Amino acid sequence: MQNMFAAVAEPEVAEPTIIEREEKSPGNLFNVVLLNDDDHSYEYVIEMLMNLFFKSKSQAFRHAREVDSKGRTIVLTCGKDEAIYGKDQIQGYGADPLIPASKGSMSAIVEPA
Numbered sequence: 001m002q003n004m005f006a007a008v009a010e011p012e013v014a015e016p017t018i019i020e021r022e023e024k025s026p027g028n029l030f031n032v033v034l035l036n037d038d039d040h041s042y043e044y045v046i047e048m049l050m051n052l053f054f055k056s057k058s059q060a061f062r063h064a065r066e067v068d069s070k071g072r073t074i075v076l077t078c079g080k081d082e083a084i085y086g087k088d089q090i091q092g093y094g095a096d097p098l099i100p101a102s103k104g105s106m107s108a109i110v111e112p113a
Contacts, residue, residue, distance in 0.1 A: 029113035030083035032076040034090060036067045040106050044096040048106070049075060052089045075108075083110045 034045075042064045049060035053075055066073040076086050087108040096102035 027112075028079065029077050030080050030110050031074045031113050032078070032083050032086040032090070033109050033111060034063065034067050034073050034075050035107040035109065036071045037106060039099055039102040040096040041098045042068070043098060044102075045106070048090065048093050052093065053086070077113050080110070086110075 034049075042061070045064040045067065046057060046060040049055040049063055050057060055063065055075075063073045063075055075090075076083065078086070087110050090108040091105045093105045095104050
């Protein structure tokens with residue numbers, strides 16, 4: 001029996017360029033940090049994190065608990081442009097319909113990782 005895979009060449013994998021390596025180096029990573037307030041419910045935080053950052057329900061709940069107890073939680077670590085976009089998404093998510101005092105979105109910051 002002839003080996004069908006003998007003629008298949010190994011795929012070539014290009015080495016990352018210097019720019020790609022620099023962009024992924026730890027010094028160029030940023031955290032998207034969700035900040036606590038009293039105008040948003042756990043349900044809101046969980047739904048927001050699931051919708052914006054594709055967190056599982058249990059991951060989102062852990063973030064909701066952490067932001068409530070510590071005043072902040074890191075929801076994403078990534079490149080600077082992506083981090084700014086993530087922060088903007090949080091700040092544009094809107095008010096919590098479950099809390100009448102909620103007049104707008106939660107706050108977030110971007111900081112070096």
